Each structure stands twice: as C-alpha cells, then as structure tokens.
Amino acid sequence: MARQAAVALIGPRQVGKTTLAHKIAEIRPSIYLDLESSADRDKLSDPVLFLNRHTEKLVVLDEIHRVPALFESLRGIIDAGRREGHRTGRFLILGSATIDLLRQSGESLAGRITYVDLTPLTVDEVDADNLEQLWLRGGFPDSFLAVTDSDSLELRESFIRTYLERDVPMFGPRIPAETLRRLWTMLAHNQGALLNASRLASGLSVSAPTVTSYIDLLVDLLLVRRLQPFYANVGKRLVKSPKTYVRDSGLTHALLNIETFDDLLGHPVSGPSWENFVIENLITAAPSRAQASFYRTAAGAEIDLLLELGGQQGTWAVEIKRSLVAKPQRGFYQAVEDLQPAKAFVVHAGEDRYPISESVEAVGLREMTELLLGTRAKSG
Structure with missing residues (x-):
C-alpha cells in the first residue's frame, strides 16, 4: 500500500x-x-x-x-x-x-x-534449491509453481499467444501478431546481442524504423530490456549500440520451445539466458535510482553489467559466468582498469565467495543479490 x-x-x-x-x-x-x-x-x-x-x-x-x-x-x-x-x-x-x-x-x-x-519472482523470493527451476520457468508465479515442466511451458505459451493477440493491440498501433512473435523469437535467439535493427528488419521483410518501433513497444510493455552502453571519456572507442534481452527467462525458453532443464543446458542460448537471468535479478535488487548499463570497447574490453549505485556505494562492475569456475576473460580486467569501479565481481553458478584478484571477487547469484539489497537498505 x-x-x-x-x-x-x-x-x-x-x-x-x-x-x-x-x-x-x-x-x-x-x-x-x-x-x-x-x-x-x-x-x-x-x-x-x-x-x-x-x-x-x-x-x-x-x-x-x-x-x-x-x-x-x-x-x-x-x-x-x-x-x-x-x-x-x-x-x-x-x-x-x-x-x-x-x-x-x-x-x-x-x-x-x-x-x-x-517484477516476476526473483532468487531471494524462492528456496535456494529452486534456483534452476526459476531460471528455466521464469518468474511468473503460475509458471514457476506448475506441477510439471510441460504444464509450465503450456502456461507460458498461452500467455504469449494471449498477449500478442489480445493485449498488445490495445496498447499500440495494430501490429500483426505473427510478425511481432517472430521478432520476439528472434530477440530470444539473440539474447544479449548488440541490437542490429537492419538485420532484424531483413529477416521480417519490414523496415529498420518499423523494427525499432516494435522493439520500443516490447520495451514499454516490460517484455524486453534494452540495456544501454556506458559512456565515459576514457580515450577508447566504445560500442554505442544497446544490447537486448527478453526479460523473463521463462518467456525466452517458451519462445524457443525449451521445456526441460536438460533441454536448456544443451541449447546455444543457455549462456546468454543465464546472463539475462542474472542481470534481471541484480537490477531488481539494486536501489531504485541505480543506473544499469554495460561497457565494451572496440578493442575487446568488456563488463557485462555496470551498476551506478550513487552516493558512497559508487559503481559496481559485474562479469557473469554460467560455469562453477569464476574465471573472467582478459577483457574484463582491462575494463576494470579503464573504469576503476568501487567494486568488481564475477557472478558464477555456484555459491562460494572468494577473491580472484586484489580488485575482483567471485560470488554466487543469491549472495550477490543480498549484497545489492543491502545497498538499497543503506540508501533508504
């Protein structure tokens, strides 16, 4: 209230x-x-x-x-x-x-x-042993709590169809449901990729401005996240295109017809889907005024998620790894050197927390979420 x-x-x-x-x-x-x-x-x-x-x-x-x-x-x-x-x-x-x-x-x-x-359910709202289920099924409660993976997938498929055929036409100009579904599916296949409206438009046989307007609608409806690049005067050539993510991991998997956890682990989208799952949870846990972006240079320096928390908390840099071994690439260390964030983390699929170097710490998703929730409490 x-x-x-x-x-x-x-x-x-x-x-x-x-x-x-x-x-x-x-x-x-x-x-x-x-x-x-x-x-x-x-x-x-x-x-x-x-x-x-x-x-x-x-x-x-x-x-x-x-x-x-x-x-x-x-x-x-x-x-x-x-x-x-x-x-x-x-x-x-x-x-x-x-x-x-x-x-x-x-x-x-x-x-x-x-x-x-x-927002949909997040990792701090479910039991620790349900994290994989939350990633697979997404955070809509009925989908997460379904008796079987098959029931969950059917619920999400029904949601997608109903949203496209009934709800979307109420919120914007008339868009063919099939065209919008194809675009949504293409974004799911390219989870976490830099936005290339011209390439997407070619696949849909529409113009690039039309694709941009469709993505604008999906962003406005909180179905797609457009993560903007971080701009800083660091004397480097920076990537200027945003990344796009289908926000709920369960919808991503439904669009790609991924039903079980084994199906997910064997699918090419597994890594990018985990990246999005982590990003959504961390942005949700961060203070409401935090600014989220990513950092990438033409030379390959990259940070998956930058959170500008404000005040004494400063900026946190986050690298995301699906593996249990939190081993960042050289480009992450270079990016940390470029930006000098207040803290730098590698979020991995395990639960252990330990230092990787003097400036970088490995941490599990649940504990990383708790750290950000703590900054929210401090910011009032």
Missing part, C-alpha cells in the same frame, strides 16, 4: 486474483473489482456513487487498463476524500504498466499516486 498517496499502481507480475483478494482481506477491510468482468464494470457505471459507499475500505481495481477513463473519476473522489480526512491508501490499482496507462494516471492523479513495479 502507498504510504504517501491515495493510490498505488502495481504491475506487471501475474498473481492469481483469488489469492490476491484473500491476502488483501487479511490486512484490512477491502473490496475487489476485476475490470475484465462485465459485472464488475457495471458496478462502476456511476463510479462516484459506488466508490463513495466504500470510503472505509481499500478498493482494489484489477486490470485497470480495461477502463482507463476511470482515472478522471478517481481524481475527484480522492480530492473529496482528502477533505474528509481519507488521505492515503484508499485504492490499489493493478494492471499492465503501459506508456498510455502511466501517462493517463500521471496526468489525472499527479501528486495522488505511487507507482510500484511488481
């Missing part, structure tokens, strides 16, 4: 509606409205009349992107409630975090809303 605003807007993690309603009911009296349900939408035919009857309850509005016009009514309801002493935590809004939705909420509820980015 928002402490300093009347509304909290949360997205995009998929949580069972019944479970969510029960959890909220345990905290305080509440009312839950699923705006995909015509019956619940009908209750809001006169939103002022209906919502003013529940001023003492937390009102949960799920799938808010189905009724974006509701934001205008909420503004007046919130302001009227403030005059009567009902200032904070009145509404919890759930929905896909799209540009249009964020713009509309920001314009209508400026100063009245707090945003919470509810």
Whole structure:
C-alpha cells in the first residue's frame, strides 16, 4: 500500500486474483473489482456513487487498463476524500504498466499516486534449491509453481499467444501478431546481442524504423530490456549500440520451445539466458535510482553489467559466468582498469565467495543479490 498517496499502481507480475483478494482481506477491510468482468464494470457505471459507499475500505481495481477513463473519476473522489480526512491508501490499482496507462494516471492523479513495479519472482523470493527451476520457468508465479515442466511451458505459451493477440493491440498501433512473435523469437535467439535493427528488419521483410518501433513497444510493455552502453571519456572507442534481452527467462525458453532443464543446458542460448537471468535479478535488487548499463570497447574490453549505485556505494562492475569456475576473460580486467569501479565481481553458478584478484571477487547469484539489497537498505 502507498504510504504517501491515495493510490498505488502495481504491475506487471501475474498473481492469481483469488489469492490476491484473500491476502488483501487479511490486512484490512477491502473490496475487489476485476475490470475484465462485465459485472464488475457495471458496478462502476456511476463510479462516484459506488466508490463513495466504500470510503472505509481499500478498493482494489484489477486490470485497470480495461477502463482507463476511470482515472478522471478517481481524481475527484480522492480530492473529496482528502477533505474528509481519507488521505492515503484508499485504492490499489493493478494492471499492465503501459506508456498510455502511466501517462493517463500521471496526468489525472499527479501528486495522488505511487507507482510500484511488481517484477516476476526473483532468487531471494524462492528456496535456494529452486534456483534452476526459476531460471528455466521464469518468474511468473503460475509458471514457476506448475506441477510439471510441460504444464509450465503450456502456461507460458498461452500467455504469449494471449498477449500478442489480445493485449498488445490495445496498447499500440495494430501490429500483426505473427510478425511481432517472430521478432520476439528472434530477440530470444539473440539474447544479449548488440541490437542490429537492419538485420532484424531483413529477416521480417519490414523496415529498420518499423523494427525499432516494435522493439520500443516490447520495451514499454516490460517484455524486453534494452540495456544501454556506458559512456565515459576514457580515450577508447566504445560500442554505442544497446544490447537486448527478453526479460523473463521463462518467456525466452517458451519462445524457443525449451521445456526441460536438460533441454536448456544443451541449447546455444543457455549462456546468454543465464546472463539475462542474472542481470534481471541484480537490477531488481539494486536501489531504485541505480543506473544499469554495460561497457565494451572496440578493442575487446568488456563488463557485462555496470551498476551506478550513487552516493558512497559508487559503481559496481559485474562479469557473469554460467560455469562453477569464476574465471573472467582478459577483457574484463582491462575494463576494470579503464573504469576503476568501487567494486568488481564475477557472478558464477555456484555459491562460494572468494577473491580472484586484489580488485575482483567471485560470488554466487543469491549472495550477490543480498549484497545489492543491502545497498538499497543503506540508501533508504
């Protein structure tokens, strides 16, 4: 719940509606409205009349992107409630975090809303022995908790199809679902590669600007991450193209029809997928104002992830290795020498933590996540 605003807007993690309603009911009296349900939408035919009857309850509005016009009514309801002493935590809004939705909420509820980015499950939220399952299936709870790998894959395939055929057309200009799926799959195959819009466009028989606009949409929908290169005056020729990643590892594997962990280990995307899995977990664990990028020079010096944490924490450099042996390449040491980060780590697939050199330390993913969560606590 928002402490300093009347509304909290949360997205995009998929949580069972019944479970969510029960959890909220345990905290305080509440009312839950699923705006995909015509019956619940009908209750809001006169939103002022209906919502003013529940001023003492937390009102949960799920799938808010189905009724974006509701934001205008909420503004007046919130302001009227403030005059009567009902200032904070009145509404919890759930929905896909799209540009249009964020713009509309920001314009209508400026100063009245707090945003919470509810990411998929991360390594600090699951048992240590479930890390491989989390990597394989991704962080959407229903997928992660499925009885079998086959059931999990089927859920993710259904999500992809539904998103492309039903949800995406609501959020942007009409894009052929098959074209967008092909692009999404191409990005999955090229997980962590430098973005080459012209090459992707050639494979889709569309223009490079069209591909760029499609990727913009996938980024806005939090389905793809475009990791920007780090710029610094270090007297070196720096790579200027961003890297792209399909953010949820489970969706990556579903797009590539990878069902089991053995299938994943034998697939060429295994290494890049692990890199993305680590990056998403570390960015999620870092303080909210941290800046994430990568560093690469034309001569081969490279850092997979740079986290500018700010304040006394400075910048952390992270190299990512899928193997149990944390042995960075020469280019990583050269990059560390170029940038002189406050700390440098090699995140590996094991759990041990030990020094590799005077300036570089090996650490497992879970412990690295805990280190970053600690910096978040220090930054307030």
